[in-house]
Amino acid sequence: GAVVSQHPSWVICKSGTSVKIECRSLDFQATTMFWYRQFPKQSLMLMATSNEGSKATYEQGVEKDKFLINHASLTLSTLTVTSAHPEDSSFYICSANSGGTDTQYFGPGTRLTVL
Amino acid sequence: QQQVKQSPQSLIVQKGGISIINCAYENTAFDYFPWYQQFPGKGPALLIAIRPDVSEKKEGRFTISFNKSAKQFSLHIMDSQPGDSATYFCAAILRGAQKLVFGQGTRLTINP
Numbered sequence: 001g002a003v004v005s006q007h008p009s010w011v012i013c014k015s016g017t018s019v020k021i022e023c024r025s026l027d028f029q030a031t032t033m034f035w036y037r038q039f040p041k042q043s044l045m046l047m048a049t050s051n052e053g054s055k056a057t058y059e060q061g062v063e064k065d066k067f068l069i070n071h072a073s074l075t076l077s078t079l080t081v082t083s084a085h086p087e088d089s090s091f092y093i094c095s096a097n098s099g100g101t102d103t104q105y106f107g108p109g110t111r112l113t114v115l
Numbered sequence: 116q117q118q119v120k121q122s123p124q125s126l127i128v129q130k131g132g133i134s135i136i137n138c139a140y141e142n143t144a145f146d147y148f149p150w151y152q153q154f155p156g157k158g159p160a161l162l163i164a165i166r167p168d169v170s171e172k173k174e175g176r177f178t179i180s181f182n183k184s185a186k187q188f189s190l191h192i193m194d195s196q197p198g199d200s201a202t203y204f205c206a207a208i209l210r211g212a213q214k215l216v217f218g219q220g221t222r223l224t225i226n227p
Contacts, residue, residue: 006158032213043204043217044159093158095215102147102208104215106158 003027004096006107013084014115021079021110023094029074030096034104035067038091050077084114117142119207121218129226134192136221138205141186145207149215150179150190153202162203163190195225 003026013019023033032051036044048064050056050071058064066088068080077096081088091111095104121138128134138148146167151159165172165179165188172179178191192199205218 043220046214109158
């Protein structure tokens with residue numbers, strides 16, 4: 001149980017385009033989902049926390065207009081990188097937990113490369 | 116105060132040996148401490164977790180030792196295998212909060 005999927009697993013796009021990444025909890029309802037980015041050989045950096053039906057809470061330094069997060073249902077959250085630039089190239093990972101627990105389950109990640 | 120410090124940054128262990136990774140924290144409001152294993156190009160996978168009212172938790176070859184007074188906790192991997200070669204992250208969650216605070220990660224290599 002507790003499986004989180006992400007789609008796509010990798011994406012290459014041109015500079016200036018927007019990219020949407022989906023995060024789904026497959027066998028549980030995720031009241032809270034989290035989005036992280038990870039640069040090579042570094043730790044995970046939390047970008048934002050999203051609760052179903054509410055606006056996402058962004059970490060300091062993360063541009064909310066650039067990284068749009070939608071958590072429309074208890075099983076789906078999306079991250080849209082708008083007007084992507086090469087410096088946005090990174091590994092984006094989502095995680096989810098169900099209400100009342102501390103355990104976060106992570107998706108397999110999405111490798112974004114912006115040319 | 117909300118940092119979790121992890122060491123070593125990298126570790127090489129011979130097959131069959133014990134791998135030990137250490138983490139330390141300052142904020143006594145942390146009350147949940149998970150360890151994650153991450154393979155290259157994959158998301159982190161939960162290995163084992165502990166709460167501060169327990170001094171040790173064992174699951175298979177993985178053991179967490181927790182020293183509340185020293186504000187330290189460690190992961191021990193017994194009989195380490197080449198398949199254990201991965202990056203390991205310790206983490207912590209503040210009581211009443213949802214966000215994980217991650218350590219810097221340890222790249223573990225098990226030599227055959």
